[in-house]
Amino acid sequence: MFILKSSIGNYVSINDKRYSYFAGNNYLGLANHPVLKEEAISSIEKYGISFSASRNTTGTSELHLELEKHLSEFKNKNDSVVFASGYMGNKILLHILQEQYSALFIDESAHPSILDGIPPDVSNVYFYNHCNYEHLESLLKKNNKHKSLIITDGVFALTGEIAPLDKIYPLVKKHSAILIVDDAHATGILGENGRGTPEHFQLDGAENIYQAETMSKALGAYGGFISSTRETIKKIREKSPVYIGSTSLPPPVVSAGCSSVKILMQYPELRSRLFENANYVRDKIKKMGFLTTSDNTPIIPLFFNSQEKAVKLSEFLNENSFIVPYINYPVKMDKFLVRLTVSATHTKDQIEKLSELLKKWRDKHEIS
Ligand SMILES: Cc1ncc(COP(=O)(O)O)c(C=O)c1O
Structure with missing residues (x-):
């Protein structure tokens, strides 16, 4: 379990370590405005x-x-x-x-x-x-x-x-x-x-x-x-x-x-910025070959057939200072998923670093 020791924003502090945060539902970054x-x-x-x-x-x-x-x-x-x-x-x-x-x-x-x-x-x-x-x-x-x-x-x-x-x-x-x-x-x-x-x-x-x-x-x-x-x-x-x-x-x-x-x-531009980021991330994830959904929203799941793989990916990102959680939630689903959410405030630099890690993981694992 993640125990937060800070507010939520592009970064969070968990157990005295700083993580890049692609989780939760603070899509417009307003929770800490x-x-x-x-x-x-x-x-x-x-x-x-x-x-x-x-x-x-x-x-x-x-x-x-x-x-x-x-x-x-x-x-x-x-x-x-x-x-x-x-x-x-x-x-x-x-x-x-x-x-x-x-x-x-x-x-x-x-x-x-x-x-x-x-x-x-x-x-x-x-x-x-x-x-x-x-x-x-x-x-x-x-x-x-x-x-x-x-x-x-x-x-x-x-x-x-x-x-x-x-x-x-x-x-x-x-x-x-x-x-x-x-x-x-x-x-x-x-x-x-x-x-x-x-x-x-x-x-x-x-x-x-x-x-x-x-x-x-x-x-x-x-x-x-x-x-x-x-x-x-x-x-x-x-x-x-x-x-x-x-x-x-x-x-x-x-x-x-x-x-x-x-x-x-x-500020409708907050929404435009969010969609710009979400599209950019979804596009990258699709190009890497991960199985995801196509609708234009800030929730970008990474689907897996095995729970172990979903958990392992989330842990790998975690070890590299990113929070992108494996989600176990009471909703009918036939796959296991890592739930990546994008915010209007995420920077290109953060997104590129996350992409690099996902690529690195993909190169070593089957992603089905
Ligand atoms: C689809 C959906 N409906 C309702 C809720 C409940 O909203 P709240 O957390 O504001 O009570 C959630 C939150 O997790 C949700 O995902």
Whole structure:
């Protein structure tokens, strides 16, 4: 296990050694941004560490309202709600939309927060083959007496694949279904304005699409959020046990979130820089012959048939002062993987050094 002794950035300190860091989800480098830190510190000075109460009792502050306003502006939606963690977003949506569906259709490699979010009294649950919209369609047809809700990750956490919403959304329309997209890894990244996977497919604002989002990855802060119509957000505030029954987000985190959203809107070049780096790395990795995915995201997996090989590669990089972790995560996968993530702040020099090491390893090992 890696025990961090520093903040996360291009480099980290682990057990008193400095490593080049190609891990985690700090895609835009905001987690350690001076403005976020400053805002978080002054927030602690003014409000302390916690409001120690639920949003629905005495835990709502002016800060929460300000953050929700910024998020609505960023997402171009009427209203937004923030809550304890991104993990809870799928559960919240699956709960408050429950009157509108009687069957769930889930990508078989969905994130555990989706599976955990299935309400206990929903028994019609169907898993479609990973990203396979044809299989999804056949399941929808076979079960057409139900009101259907489809749920998928927007960008898959381990593989960086983008769910084919361009193919899935026509099925949503055809079958009068609802679509939930867990956009934890797409918020701030995909789409012209960084609004996520629907925007990437020109579906921003399309009917019957809901997104569960987080501030803990590209936004470099913490906490889940949902942006939607006033009616949906009102329903969450009034009816979601997760929202009502948990303590409001801590002041420094909320202030950092506010700064982060503003930076995201003000500096689209952060995203351009990220994609430039991600493309460059993915290209190199493909040319070296490693098996990876092709979608244009900052998550670049290196796939292996044997766990030992994946672990060995990660250890080799580690011995050479790079953190690129072997990932063992509760998601259905038929391969073993080393998960390499790229940030907007990585330097060409860092990337070249990493490439040299990967080449060196490839020259001595079979890479299947
Ligand atoms: C696809 C996906 N959904 C949800 C989450 C949970 O988000 P958070 O860590 O902000 O609670 C994660 C984080 O690991 C994720 O990868």
